[in-house]
Amino acid sequence: MKVKKLVSFIIVVLLVTFASVVALNGLKIGSFKIDPLRHSIRQGLDLKGGVFVVYEADTSVRGSELEKIIDQTIEVFRKRIDSMGLTEPVIVKEGEKRIRIELPGLKNAQEAIEMIGKTAQLRFIEQDGKEVVTGAQVRKSEVVFDRSTNKPVISLEFDSEGAKKFREATKRLSENKQPILIVLDDEIISSPIVTTEIPDGKAQITGEFTVESAASLANLIRAGALPVDFKEVQTSTVTATLGENALKRSIDGAKIGITLVIAFMLLYYKIPGLVAGIALIGYMLIILYTFVAMNATLTLPGIAALILSVGMAVDANVIIFERIKEEMRNGKSIRASIESGFSKALSTIIDSNITTFIAGVVLYYFGTGPIKGFAVTLMIGIIASMFTAIVITKMLLKSLADANITKSKKLFGA
Template identity: 70%
Template sequence: MKFKNLSIFMILLIVIVFFSYSAINGVNIGNFKIEPVKNSVKQGLDLKGGVFVVYEAQTNETGQELNKILDQTIEVFRKRIDSMGVSEPVIVKEGEKRIRIELPGVKDAKEAIDTIGKTAQLKFMKEDGTVVVTGKEVKKSEVVFDKRTNQPIVSLEFNSKGAKKFAEATRELAPTHSPIVIILDNEVISSPRVNDEIPDGHATISGNFTVESASELANLIRAGALPVEFKEVQTSTVTATLGVNALNKSIQGAVIGIALVMLYMLIYYRLPGFVADIALISYILIIMYTYVQMKITLTLPGIAALILSVGMAVDANVIIFERIKEELKNGKSLRASIDAGFSKALGTIMDSNITTFIAGAVLFNFGTGPIKGFSITLMIGILASLFTAIVITKTLLKSLVHANIVRNKKFFGA
């Protein structure tokens, strides 16, 4: 029994040490590879430097129609940004009528903004380069379901002028089943073949679509026909030097703060403090690897939330250890005190963390940009702190006590 509990403690300790080393230096053993966390975590605009711009739709549309306009415009922006080769862009709605774009690592702000903000150019062309219709003549583009196959397709409707041109082109192309090439911003987005003449201005594009891919194509076509103007209302450039300095200072502050917390826990709570420090390291590892796996973008507010959640993680341990000390002073044994301490502290810990989690969820729902980054880190931190306090701390502490390595209550600060 003694060996079993000691083995549990040592295995957990070895796992934590291994992942701590991997997070700092990375591991490469044959086909097994773990990148250092600093190389894997996506950095936000405030850390990496770059450009952000906010556009506002100049329209009186509201509700679902406004959301359609914003969604299709976001698709066009995303296509343009992808063609620029920008990695990890952020394109999100902001407020009711605005779209916020963050481009980490971009140095030429003017070129990037000119590329993003230009008017969408949509053309339906023959293979020989003859323009059939343009975006101005597209009246409607939406996803519908084929009545025969129940598969998603894209339905198009042209205005009277466009319908006439399209009828002439399809009459010519139908006998040879030649394609009409759909081009947006000089990039081919689709090239459906013409099977029949389309005389009434109502066409459909079918293929191996999913609902998502059909929606994307419909959005892109609508955006090319979009009559709504988007006005640039805010632009800012963050230099890479400023971002690096901010990151270094934030990390330095975090290391100092965490080190002081760990030292305090060790001095005041002794053996439980030592266990809490191990659990705190595992907590930080969980946060970092969660960021990597979920591809969350790390920002300065996110780092602030991480440091704040470290305090909350320790707070859970403090509540537990104080309960254990009370039980020891009442004359209970170490094992009974630990069980009672965790049991009695659980309700208080859950109440405090749930209320903070609700606040984080509200911030995420109503916030934008950096506020969302703060709230995501806060909520992940709360879940991780509950796990480390209730599972890891308890397992490590009980393993040491059950292995009969420590019997003196003075090691528990009692």
């Protein structure tokens, strides 16, 4: 029993060590490959360099209608950016009337800004390029469900002039089952086949749509019909050198801070401090690999939240270890003190972390850009810190106590 507990402790330590080496250097076995974390985590504008631009809607519309306009325009911006081959863009609503676009790693800022900010051009054309109607003649574009198939389709409705032109075109095209091309900014976004004449200006685009893809296409079609201009109100370029320096200094600061924390825990709490150090490394790995799995973007505020959450993870361990010390001073055995210490510290840890988590939720809901990045990292850190403190630390401490490698309470911080 004692040997098994000691072996289980050693296995956990080896697993954490192996995961740390893979995180730093990567792993390649045949065709299987894991990249180092520094290559796997997306870096934000403030770390990678690039450009950001803020656009403001030039309209007097308010409320839900304005919200719809902003959402539709974001879809158009996103499609344009994707067509430019730009990676890792951040496109978020800022305030009521503004849209913030961040383009990490971009070199030709002015060309991208001109491309993104131009007026949307939506057209319905025939295969020979003849224009049927334009986006300005689209009155309605929304997702509905076909009654016969229960699949999502896009329902279109044109104004009187558009309905007349559409009827003439669909009558001609339906004879040979020809497609009508829906083109946004000179790119074909859909090409439905015309099967029947559409006399009333109401049409449906059918296909193998998901609800999400149908909603996206409906948004793009609506956006082409919106008579709303966007003006550029703020533009800034962040150099890659500035981003690299900021990242390097942040990482150096994190290394120093974490090393000092682990050293303090070792000196003050002895064996529990060692366990806390192992759990802290595991905590960092959980956080970083969660970022990779979520395809999240790491920013400087995110690094700040990560370092803050490290302190919170250590704080949970301190509360637990102090409880364990109190139990040992009251005459309980090491094993009993560990059980009682964790039990009594649990409610305090949960209360303190829940209040901070609520603050993170509020920041995420009301914040924009980097503030949201800070909030996401903070919330992930809180969950990971509670897991490592309550589960991993407890498991390792109990394994050492059961292995009975020492009966000295001083080595457990008492």
